[in-house]
Amino acid sequence: MKLGTASLLAASLLLAGTVIARATPPPEQYVNDAAITEGGLPRLLSAYGFFADAAAQEPVPHVYSYRLNTPLYSDGAEKLRFIYRPAGSQIVASGEGLLDLPVGSALIKTFAFGEGEGRRLIETRVLLHRADGWLALPYLWNDEQTDARLAVAGARIDLTTPRGEDISYRVPNKNQCKECHGLDGEVVPIGPKARNLSGDWLEQMVAAGHIDRMPEGADRLPVWEHRGKASLGDAARAYLDVNCAHCHRPGATASNSGLDLRWEQDDPRALGIMKRPTAAGRGAGDLLFDVVPGDPDASILLHRMIVNEPGVAMPELGKATVDKEGVEAVRKWIADMEPR
Amino acid sequence: MIRTAITAMLLASAAPALAEIHSIEPGEGAQERLQEALILAEPGDEIVLAAGRYELTDGLSLDVDGVTVRGAGMDGTVLDFTTQAGAGEGLLVTSDNVTLRDFAMENPKGDGIKSKGADNIVYYRIRVTWTRGPHPENGAYAIYPVESTGVLVDGVKVTGASDAGIYVGQSDRITVRNSIAEANVAGIEIENSRNALVEHNIATRNTGGILVFDLPDLPVMGGGNVIVANNLVVANDTPNFAPPGNIVAGVRRGTGIMVMANEDVLIENNILSGNPTAPVMVIAYVQPYDDERYNPLPRGVVVGENTFDGGGYDPQLEGGEMLKAAFGGELPPVMWDGLGSLYVTGEAPGWSLNLTEQGKGLGAAQPAPLAAPAPDAEFDRAGIGAPAELEARLTR
Numbered sequence: 001m002k003l004g005t006a007s008l009l010a011a012s013l014l015l016a017g018t019v020i021a022r023a024t025p026p027p028e029q030y031v032n033d034a035a036i037t038e039g040g041l042p043r044l045l046s047a048y049g050f051f052a053d054a055a056a057q058e059p060v061p062h063v064y065s066y067r068l069n070t071p072l073y074s075d076g077a078e079k080l081r082f083i084y085r086p087a088g089s090q091i092v093a094s095g096e097g098l099l100d101l102p103v104g105s106a107l108i109k110t111f112a113f114g115e116g117e118g119r120r121l122i123e124t125r126v127l128l129h130r131a132d133g134w135l136a137l138p139y140l141w142n143d144e145q146t147d148a149r150l151a152v153a154g155a156r157i158d159l160t161t162p163r164g165e166d167i168s169y170r171v172p173n174k175n176q177c178k179e180c181h182g183l184d185g186e187v188v189p190i191g192p193k194a195r196n197l198s199g200d201w202l203e204q205m206v207a208a209g210h211i212d213r214m215p216e217g218a219d220r221l222p223v224w225e226h227r228g229k230a231s232l233g234d235a236a237r238a239y240l241d242v243n244c245a246h247c248h249r250p251g252a253t254a255s256n257s258g259l260d261l262r263w264e265q266d267d268p269r270a271l272g273i274m275k276r277p278t279a280a281g282r283g284a285g286d287l288l289f290d291v292v293p294g295d296p297d298a299s300i301l302l303h304r305m306i307v308n309e310p311g312v313a314m315p316e317l318g319k320a321t322v323d324k325e326g327v328e329a330v331r332k333w334i335a336d337m338e339p340r
Numbered sequence: 341m342i343r344t345a346i347t348a349m350l351l352a353s354a355a356p357a358l359a360e361i362h363s364i365e366p367g368e369g370a371q372e373r374l375q376e377a378l379i380l381a382e383p384g385d386e387i388v389l390a391a392g393r394y395e396l397t398d399g400l401s402l403d404v405d406g407v408t409v410r411g412a413g414m415d416g417t418v419l420d421f422t423t424q425a426g427a428g429e430g431l432l433v434t435s436d437n438v439t440l441r442d443f444a445m446e447n448p449k450g451d452g453i454k455s456k457g458a459d460n461i462v463y464y465r466i467r468v469t470w471t472r473g474p475h476p477e478n479g480a481y482a483i484y485p486v487e488s489t490g491v492l493v494d495g496v497k498v499t500g501a502s503d504a505g506i507y508v509g510q511s512d513r514i515t516v517r518n519s520i521a522e523a524n525v526a527g528i529e530i531e532n533s534r535n536a537l538v539e540h541n542i543a544t545r546n547t548g549g550i551l552v553f554d555l556p557d558l559p560v561m562g563g564g565n566v567i568v569a570n571n572l573v574v575a576n577d578t579p580n581f582a583p584p585g586n587i588v589a590g591v592r593r594g595t596g597i598m599v600m601a602n603e604d605v606l607i608e609n610n611i612l613s614g615n616p617t618a619p620v621m622v623i624a625y626v627q628p629y630d631d632e633r634y635n636p637l638p639r640g641v642v643v644g645e646n647t648f649d650g651g652g653y654d655p656q657l658e659g660g661e662m663l664k665a666a667f668g669g670e671l672p673p674v675m676w677d678g679l680g681s682l683y684v685t686g687e688a689p690g691w692s693l694n695l696t697e698q699g700k701g702l703g704a705a706q707p708a709p710l711a712a713p714a715p716d717a718e719f720d721r722a723g724i725g726a727p728a729e730l731e732a733r734l735t736r
Contacts, residue, residue: 153375156397156425170426174379175401175434182434185457250559256456256486256510258558269630275557276627277585281450281480281503284585300585311450311479316428 029060033086036106036128045124045139045148050082050108055145057110057121062087064205068196069221070238073323074111075169076162077122082108083192091210096195096217096264098188105129107189113159113169122157123171124148127181127189134187136177167320176317184251195220195263196242221263227329236333237263239326243315259290272301274340280304283312294339296331305330359384366392378402378409389443391416397425399448401432408733411443414467414497421448429454429484430468433461439733441465452482452498460490462733470500474523474581481507482524485514487560492726494518494734502581503588504529505546508536510560515726517541525582526551526591527573532558536566537725547580548591549573549615554601555587556631564603564639565724568610573597575614590626592617592656601625601636606719608644616654618675620646620690622682628699636698637680642715645686648673663707667691676710683715 032049035042042048052060059065063084071079085091086104094100101107107127114120121141128135139148140155154173160166172179181187194202194215202218205211221238222230230238241263247254248261257278260270269275272290277283277300285303292298304314308322362377362385364370374394377387383406391412396419402409411417421430430448433440433455444467445452452468455461468482482498485491486509493516498505505524508514514536521527527543529551530536536552543549550573554563573596582589591598596615599605599622612619620643625636652671657663663671674690676682679698684690690710693702 152379153372154398155372168425170398173375173401175375175403175432178403178434179401179432253456255559269557276587278555278558279480279484279486279503279507279509280583280585282477282583283450283480284583286584288585309449310424310426311428311448316450317426320426 031060031062031084031086031106033104036084036086037104037130039130041137041150041152043150045126048106048126050084050106050126054147055121057112063108064210066192066197066201068191068242069198069219070196070224070227070242072191072242073319073326075165075167075319075321077111077113078119080110080112081191084108085210090212091205092212093194093206093215095215096220097193099192099194099197099211099215101129101189101192103129103131107192109191113161120159121145121148122159122169123151123155125172125177127187134181134189136181136187137174138171138177140171161321163321165321169320170317172317179253179317180246180315182253183249190246194218196238198223224325232329232332232336235329239329243323243326247315272299273337281311283314285312291334291337293337294335296334299334302327302330302334359386361385362387363390364388365390366394370394371396371398375400378404378407381407383407386410389417389419393418393420395420395423396430397423399424399426399429399432399450401434402438403434405435406437407435408439408441409443410439410441413442414444414465417443419443419445421446424449429479432456433458436460438462439464443467444469446471448479450479451484452479452501454481454484454486455488455491456485457487458485459488460727460730461485461488461492462730463491463493463496464734465495467497468499468501468505469497473500474502474525474578475500476502476581476583478502480504480586483507484509486510489513490727490730491515492730496520497522498527499523501525502583503586504551507531508533510558511536513723513726515539515730520544521546521549523578525578525580525586526588527576529553529588530563530566531555532560532563534563534565535724538566538568539570542572542574543576544572544574545578546576547578547582547593548588548595548598549576550597551588551591551595552597552599552602552605553587554635555625556629556634556636561631561634562603563601564605565720566602566605567719567721567724568597568605568607571597571610573610573612573615573619577614577616594618594652594654594656595621597621599623599638599641601634601638602641603635603639604720605638605641606644606721607642608646611647611649612673613649616652617656618652618671619648619650619673620688621675622680623675623677624679624695624698626699638682639680640683640715641681642683642685642719643674643688643690643712644719646688648688651689658702666707667709672710674710676712682710682712684710684712685714 084106089102092100110124140151141148152174155171199219227235240261245262386408389411429451436459439462441464470478480503491514497520501524504526505521506528509531527546594617596619651673672689678694693705
């Protein structure tokens with residue numbers, strides 16, 4: 001009897017040992033492909049194995065960091081973007097638009113506030129390409145900054161932005177992910193469009209065999225910090241494409257507005273020029289048209305960027321403060337238009 | 341232990357057939373608990389909201405097909421959005437075959453319940469109220485289905501919307517019935533939609549009672565095949581409180597039933613009283629437009645038998661006093677701008693502005709008594725209204 005207990009104990013120790021051994025990172029760590037492709041919703045971000053050092057946001061091999069020329073405004077959050085494609089597959093370039101990522105790929109975006117030692121990771125959003133389509137999930141970081149847990153219902157977190165504004169920061173819920181990432185009823189990526197990616201980065205990815213070829217029309221949107229070198233039109237249209245057009249386009253959340261702010265749209269009415277609002281409600285304020293050439297202060301488009309009140313403020317999700325740089329870019333663009 | 345195992349096995353074997361019920365209570369963490377249930381629900385599941393007041397700070401959303409959200413009555417279960425900090429509406433539905441019933445929503449910052457691309461949706465005994473009454477900073481729409489096929493709105497009550505209480509946009513196969521729209525700018529509005537039946541509703545104390553519009557520059561246009569019947573449209577005399585940019589900001593205080601653009605609309609068996617500008621108004625789209633796909637004229641509008649208690653006794657129209665005097669102290673109940681085609685059956689005295697051009701204002705108006713012919717064919721009612729299977733869900 002005693003012997004039996006002892007051997008049971010030994011067995012459980014062995015088991016525990018195995019578990020610990022598995023938890024210790026091996027020298028070369030790889031992404032857990034099953035977590036991306038198989039059903040279910042992993043509870044912890046660490047289940048995917050995207051990071052060698054999570055707190056430092058240091059990715060494992062085959063997970064590559066990238067940036068967008070013009071990024072979405074997120075209250076000044078530092079955003080760390082990563083792309084992963086599974087072994088034996090290739091990302092396919094498809095013109096200036098979205099890179100075509102194979103099943104098993106993932107896009108990872110971490111939102112952080114604070115600098116240096118004071119930097120805190122708030123949330124990481126993942127887009128997983130499964131056989132039945134893309135799945136968007138939000139993960140909320142713990143206080144210890146060791147891991148992030150799935151937060152399907154989202155969360156609110158009090159924090160201070162780089163501009164010193166105290167805000168209630170909204171981590172989106174799983175459905176809200178789709179409000180921006182939804183197109184024709186499917187979830188799709190938004191960010192990695194060739195036109196908004198650096199040519200150098202794309203060339204490196206092509207040279208390394210991750211992307212099949214250099215996409216045409218790459219690197220067209222101005223790099224936001226250098227937008228002063230771009231035309232007023234390009235800076236504003238890049239901003240609207242990245243910040244608004246995921247909803248304001250056919251097939252997406254705000255399609256019923258008839259406003260289409262995509263970079264490739266060139267019909268003035270679709271872009272809001274002398275277009276009356278459809279269902280703006282009080283969002284329109286006292287104004288009559290989306291964009292009045294030469295008169296930014298009479299333009300609903302700008303009004304909804306400036307007023308920071310739920311029910312009026314645009315975008316409806318993903319920000320709690322006014323983006324002064326974006327307002328400036330759009331204001332200059334409208335002011336520069338020939339009045340009619 | 342053994343019993344648990346057996347129960348678990350039973351549940352497991354029954355799972356594919358048996359819909360699950362997720363019960364939610366008000367109180368601490370209601371926002372997260374409710375939103376989590378809305379996300380994790382499987383098709384066929386029911387989310388049951390216990391009676392009480394739910395303090396919610398963020399918009400809710402549902403993206404799972406075939407889910408029922410059921411409260412304990414429109415005065416029992418109240419989703420209170422008075423302190424809402426984010427999102428454009430109280431509840432957003434983006435999935436098909438959803439049933440929303442027996443709960444209320446108060447003071448959402450934007451719209452009340454929006455369902456977009458959500459086919460075969462039922463709104464049953466839902467209340468959406470902006471509790472301060474008419475105010476330009478209230479949300480735009482209380483009940484807001486858009487870009488959907490199959491919409492049944494039954495027994496709802498909407499108050500205080502700064503645009504339309506019940507607004508159905510860019511949709512097809514619609515029924516709005518047995519509902520009360522009170523103190524909104526527009527009580528009920530059917531916009532850029534086809535095959536809509538609006539019946540047995542009460543529209544009162546709105547700026548305009550029931551509006552049927554078709555507007556340019558939208559993805560879906562060509563509204564028509566609409567029946568507005570057996571409604572009580574009374575005392576729609578609230579001054580317009582819509583923000584000026586909205587199309588309904590142009591609705592005159594005291595409009596009963598209004599048709600703008602559209603084809604084949606039947607207005608019959610309604611009771612209209614106390615709509616001081618015009619109990620019935622049929623007009624072309626009033627603004628200039630340059631959308632080639634768009635027809636701005638009302639075509640084939642039929643005013644059938646209705647009960648009119650008086651006409652335009654205090655019209656909010658340019659030269660209203662002179663017009664009243666010219667028509668013997670009160671404008672006849674049916675007003676037409678003279679553009680497009682209008683048919684009248686039975687006793688319906690009216691007047692026409694006799695305009696000859698769309699989008700040119702009222703400068704060329706030559707007001708005169710209405711001379712509209714009787715329709716040359718029976719109104720085609722085929723295919724109008726929500727699909728019958730939506731009705732079956734009400735009895736569950």
